[in-house]
Amino acid sequence: MPKIVDSEEYRKELLHRCFNLFAESGYASVTTRQISKALGISTGAMYHYFASKQVLFEQLVEEISWQDVYLFKSIAEGGTLTERIERLGCMLVQHEEHFVKQAVIWTDFYQHTAVTEINSNPIFQQIDRRYQQMMEELLNLSDPKLARFVWTLINGILIEQIERENSFSFAQQIHLFTKMLIAYCEKYCI
Amino acid sequence: MPKIVDSEEYRKELLHRCFNLFAESGYASVTTRQISKALGISTGAMYHYFASKQVLFEQLVEEISWQDVYLFKSIAEGGTLTERIERLGCMLVQHEEHFVKQAVIWTDFYQHTAVTEINSNPIFQQIDRRYQQMMEELLNLSDPKLARFVWTLINGILIEQIERENSFSFAQQIHLFTKMLIAYCEKYCI
Amino acid sequence: MPKIVDSEEYRKELLHRCFNLFAESGYASVTTRQISKALGISTGAMYHYFASKQVLFEQLVEEISWQDVYLFKSIAEGGTLTERIERLGCMLVQHEEHFVKQAVIWTDFYQHTAVTEINSNPIFQQIDRRYQQMMEELLNLSDPKLARFVWTLINGILIEQIERENSFSFAQQIHLFTKMLIAYCEKYCI
Amino acid sequence: MPKIVDSEEYRKELLHRCFNLFAESGYASVTTRQISKALGISTGAMYHYFASKQVLFEQLVEEISWQDVYLFKSIAEGGTLTERIERLGCMLVQHEEHFVKQAVIWTDFYQHTAVTEINSNPIFQQIDRRYQQMMEELLNLSDPKLARFVWTLINGILIEQIERENSFSFAQQIHLFTKMLIAYCEKYCI
DNA sequence: AATGAATGAGGTTTCATTCAT
DNA sequence: TATGAATGAAACCTCATTCAT
Numbered sequence: 127m128p129k130i131v132d133s134e135e136y137r138k139e140l141l142h143r144c145f146n147l148f149a150e151s152g153y154a155s156v157t158t159r160q161i162s163k164a165l166g167i168s169t170g171a172m173y174h175y176f177a178s179k180q181v182l183f184e185q186l187v188e189e190i191s192w193q194d195v196y197l198f199k200s201i202a203e204g205g206t207l208t209e210r211i212e213r214l215g216c217m218l219v220q221h222e223e224h225f226v227k228q229a230v231i232w233t234d235f236y237q238h239t240a241v242t243e244i245n246s247n248p249i250f251q252q253i254d255r256r257y258q259q260m261m262e263e264l265l266n267l268s269d270p271k272l273a274r275f276v277w278t279l280i281n282g283i284l285i286e287q288i289e290r291e292n293s294f295s296f297a298q299q300i301h302l303f304t305k306m307l308i309a310y311c312e313k314y315c316i
Numbered sequence: 317m318p319k320i321v322d323s324e325e326y327r328k329e330l331l332h333r334c335f336n337l338f339a340e341s342g343y344a345s346v347t348t349r350q351i352s353k354a355l356g357i358s359t360g361a362m363y364h365y366f367a368s369k370q371v372l373f374e375q376l377v378e379e380i381s382w383q384d385v386y387l388f389k390s391i392a393e394g395g396t397l398t399e400r401i402e403r404l405g406c407m408l409v410q411h412e413e414h415f416v417k418q419a420v421i422w423t424d425f426y427q428h429t430a431v432t433e434i435n436s437n438p439i440f441q442q443i444d445r446r447y448q449q450m451m452e453e454l455l456n457l458s459d460p461k462l463a464r465f466v467w468t469l470i471n472g473i474l475i476e477q478i479e480r481e482n483s484f485s486f487a488q489q490i491h492l493f494t495k496m497l498i499a500y501c502e503k504y505c506i
Numbered sequence: 507m508p509k510i511v512d513s514e515e516y517r518k519e520l521l522h523r524c525f526n527l528f529a530e531s532g533y534a535s536v537t538t539r540q541i542s543k544a545l546g547i548s549t550g551a552m553y554h555y556f557a558s559k560q561v562l563f564e565q566l567v568e569e570i571s572w573q574d575v576y577l578f579k580s581i582a583e584g585g586t587l588t589e590r591i592e593r594l595g596c597m598l599v600q601h602e603e604h605f606v607k608q609a610v611i612w613t614d615f616y617q618h619t620a621v622t623e624i625n626s627n628p629i630f631q632q633i634d635r636r637y638q639q640m641m642e643e644l645l646n647l648s649d650p651k652l653a654r655f656v657w658t659l660i661n662g663i664l665i666e667q668i669e670r671e672n673s674f675s676f677a678q679q680i681h682l683f684t685k686m687l688i689a690y691c692e693k694y695c696i
Numbered sequence: 697m698p699k700i701v702d703s704e705e706y707r708k709e710l711l712h713r714c715f716n717l718f719a720e721s722g723y724a725s726v727t728t729r730q731i732s733k734a735l736g737i738s739t740g741a742m743y744h745y746f747a748s749k750q751v752l753f754e755q756l757v758e759e760i761s762w763q764d765v766y767l768f769k770s771i772a773e774g775g776t777l778t779e780r781i782e783r784l785g786c787m788l789v790q791h792e793e794h795f796v797k798q799a800v801i802w803t804d805f806y807q808h809t810a811v812t813e814i815n816s817n818p819i820f821q822q823i824d825r826r827y828q829q830m831m832e833e834l835l836n837l838s839d840p841k842l843a844r845f846v847w848t849l850i851n852g853i854l855i856e857q858i859e860r861e862n863s864f865s866f867a868q869q870i871h872l873f874t875k876m877l878i879a880y881c882e883k884y885c886i
Numbered sequence: 887a888a889t890g891a892a893t894g895a896g897g898t899t900t901c902a903t904t905c906a907t
Numbered sequence: 908t909a910t911g912a913a914t915g916a917a918a919c920c921t922c923a924t925t926c927a928t
Contacts, residue, residue, distance in 0.1 A: 132453055134893090146342065150427075151427070151428075152342070152344060152424075152427050152428065152902075153344075154342060154343075154344030154345045155344045155428065156920085157917080157918065158918075158919055158920075159917090159918085159919095163447065167890060167892075167893090167895090168894060169894065169919085169920075169921095170891090170893055170920090170921080170922080171891070171892050171893075173919095173920065173921075174890090174891060174892070175891095177463070178919080178920080179919070179920090217904065230427060232347075233423055233478070234342075234427070234476050236479060236480070237340075237341070237342050237420060237424070237478055237479070238341075238342060238345060240479075241479045241480065241481065244479075245481065271484045271488075272492070274484065275484070275489060275492055275493075278333060278472050278473055278476045278489070278898050279469045279472045279473070279493070280472070281472045281475060281476065282468050282469045282470070282471045282472015282475065283468055283469070283472065284476060285423055285471060285472065286468045286471065288426050288427055289425070289427070289430070289431045290426070290431065291431060291435065294461045294464065294465070298461075299465060302427070302461075302462070302465055303465075303469070305500065305504070306497070306499075307496070308495060308499040309496075309499045309500045309502075309503040309504070310496040310499045310500070312503075313499040313502075313503075314495070314501075347900080347901060347902080348901070348902055348903080349901075349902095357909080357910090358906085358909060358910045358911060359902090359904095359910085359911070360904080360905085360908090360909060360910050360911065361908070361909050361910075363902095363903070363904080364908065365921075368902080368903080369902065369903090509838065518732055530807075531807070531808070532722070532724060532804075532807050532808060533724075534722060534723075534724030534725045535724045535808060537921080537922060537923080538922070538923055538924080539922075539923095547888080547889090548888060548889045548890060549890070549924080549925095549926085550887090550888060550889050550890065550924090550926085551887070551888050551889075551890085553923095553925080554887065554888075554923070558923080558924080559923065559924090595709045595777055610803075610807060613803055613855055613858070614722075614807070614826045616859060616860070617720075617721070617722050617800060617804075617858055617859070617860050618721075618722065618725065620859070621859045621860065621861060625861070649802075651864045651868075651872075652872070653742075654864065655864070655872055655873075657871060658852050658853055658856045658869070659849045659852045659853070659873070660852070661852045661855060661856065662848050662849045662850070662851045662852020662853065662855065663848055663849070663852065665803055665851060665855060666848045666851065667805050668803070668808070669806060669810075669811045669814075670806070670811065671815065673843045674844065674845070675795065679845060679848070682841075682842070682845055683845075684878075685851070685880065685884070686877070686880040687876070689876075689879045689883040689884070690875065690876040690879045691878070692879075692881075692883075693882075694875070694879070703912090705911090727896080727897065727898085728897075728898055728899080729897085736916060737913075737914090738913060738914045739899080739900095740899095740900080740912090740914055740915065741898075741912070743899065744911090744912060744913070745912095746893090746898080748898080749898070749899090751921060766905080784923075828900095833911070838888090869916050885892085
């Protein structure tokens with residue numbers, strides 16, 4: 127009988143354990159030894175769960191996107207547009223660290239993966255659609271492009287936080303962005 | 317004396333030649349052989365001009381920032397706030413490829429370089445201040461933080477373009493951003 | 507008591523199950539995982555029956571040699587020299603696949619095992635003598651060296667068949683060899 | 697200017713230097729570290745000359761076949777069939793070590809390489825034809841299959857010599873084979 | 887007896903950098 | 908200056924073997 131009861135659960139647990147590593151150094155700079163050390167297992171065990179470093183990274187990216195789904199679902203329901211925008215900003219600030227790292231990993235992933243590969247991989251297409259949908263549902267805007275665009279701008283704010291000592295805090299930046307977005311909506315969406 | 321100037325010119329020319337490479341694969345994924353091939357010289361010659369891969373990359377980052385100075389200077393003078401914002405958007409669209417790659421390289425650079433190192437290096441502190449100043453001069457806003465924040469959001473749009481096949485073009489996104497910014501300014505900056 | 511017999515039987519059954527694997531890829535290229543998969547048991551179970559990959563291989567080599575004993579015994583009795591030679595050829599053709607693989611495994615075994623180790627191991631010395639004896643009994647020649655030599659040449663024909671698409675079939679080659687051997691015997695042994 | 701003047705010549709020199717290693721342990725058992733040590737160069741330098749271990753081995757196999765071409769050419773001309781057969785035997789004995797190792801390497805190569813790959817590789821098809829042709833030219837027999845078959849049997853004798861302490865020397869075996877072949881030819885080829 | 891997850895030494899290969907020419 | 912062969916540490920990955928269950 128195997129030692130690990132729920133191997134699938136354990137695999138996900140491992141993905142979470144190496145989230146920081148990839149966020150802090152980037153795919154190419156992280157070594158498999160660093161990863162296995164961060165995971166607290168041997169390199170051999172690592173390759174038991176993940177066929178390669180590339181596959182591990184891809185699964186990490188997918189796993190993160192699921193985490194986000196739950197976070198976004200938690201703030202999806204009800205309220206006016208202004209309220210929903212403020213709720214989004216609030217959640218981002220609450221999970222600042224997670225979202226900053228997530229943004230870094232996505233950027234890294236997109237840079238390191240050929241367009242053709244991303245477009246031909248149904249999983250990543252699905253993830254892309256999932257984010258699009260989450261933003262649409264949350265903001266409930268008439269223009270789906272605007273929903274995506276909001277996420278694009280937020281990504282810019284998140285990327286700005288990388289290892290930087292900012293005098294202008296993330297919370298302040300999100301607050302400013304919220305105001306900007308509401309100003310735009312008041313002028314154009316009503 | 318002229319010899320030195322030429323050599324310096326040549327060094328800059330070399331930096332420009334490997335701009336694409338770093339933008340497309342990222343610092344850690346690019347090999348020195350790839351670099352020297354892109355430069356059209358031998359690895360030995362490469363090490364004659366640059367002490368290490370790291371130094372080459374740092375000089376590239378610095379060189380790019382100078383290019384940006386010239387681009388921003390070209391649109392700095394005169395006009396109302398709305399006009400200046402629109403001039404900025406126009407220039408970004410005109411040099412889309414350059415600015416996207418530049419954004420990618422900067423993000424890569426920040427991720428790979430320890431905060432302490434950046435903060436202790438006067439060159440990078442200077443570059444940082446330069447961007448801040450360029451945005452301030454261009455937008456001529458009362459709040460310097462807002463100026464920086466505009467650049468932060470633009471960075472988000474630029475990063476979004478990496479190797480992606482977007483149905484929502486860069487020009488359209490910049491246009492939308494311009495409208496958003498103007499809406500905010502009208503409401504808060506008068 | 508019967509338990510032990512069964513276990514022994516099972517061990518031999520396992521050896522037969524990985525015969526093809528070693529013949530097709532060679533000792534060093536076959537992994538223990540491939541072996542245990544071919545055996546239809548877990549690696550743990552495999553190590554229960556065989557102390558190591560090396561030991562498994564050695565026991566396989568020994569087991570094969572016993573199979574050959576039975577095959578040779580079946581054609582040992584009676585007839586003229588010519589008849590016995592033809593009977594040998596006939597049997598080789600009948601069991602072509604077995605003998606080709608066996609030859610490959612033996613060659614592999616000899617190459618991977620130090621001379622000193624073979625010479626110091628009574629089992630392998632015994633196997634060697636057994637083949638010598640089988641050929642001597644079968645051909646019933648005055649010269650024991652000639653008997654061994656016949657086997658040497660047959661080995662050459664067997665090795666030639668490895669994974670090759672031959673226009674000159676094994677049966678034809680054995681037939682030609684038979685004629686050659688008889689021609690020699692007619693000239694020198696009578 | 698490169699250090700090694702004739703890089704091609706040096707590559708061949710390297711191939712000769714690792715001939716023994718492959719002959720003694722077999723492709724899969726030899727490590728690249730062992731190879732580079734035997735070559736007297738670093739692993740990096742080894743990969744400068746050969747794209748992979750597989751490629752190195754393939755080139756070794758090809759290089760050996762060229763050596764054989766020269767050896768066979770040196771004994772190809774003139775004489776009766778009997779004389780030519782005896783000349784062949786003489787040459788094999790003279791270069792015993794070379795031919796034994798060559799036979800081992802070929803056997804190893806054939807075992808480790810998929811049939812499809814060999815058949816689709818024009819170089820190895822050419823090598824195969826070359827050996828066929830060499831034997832045909834040398835023996836000048838009416839039947840080309842017989843020529844190839846002679847080489848097949850010789851291969852058996854060569855394989856027999858691997859690391860074995862034989863009371864029946866290689867020279868004696870070749871002598872016996874020569875007599876056998878002549879007896880056959882006298883009876884069937886006139 | 888049996889399982890298969892876990893180990894870690896060691897395999898092949900890469901790559902920043904050096905150095906003889 | 909310029910070349911590119913050479914280095915060797917370290918990268919990713921494999922595999923014989925062990926061991927908790």
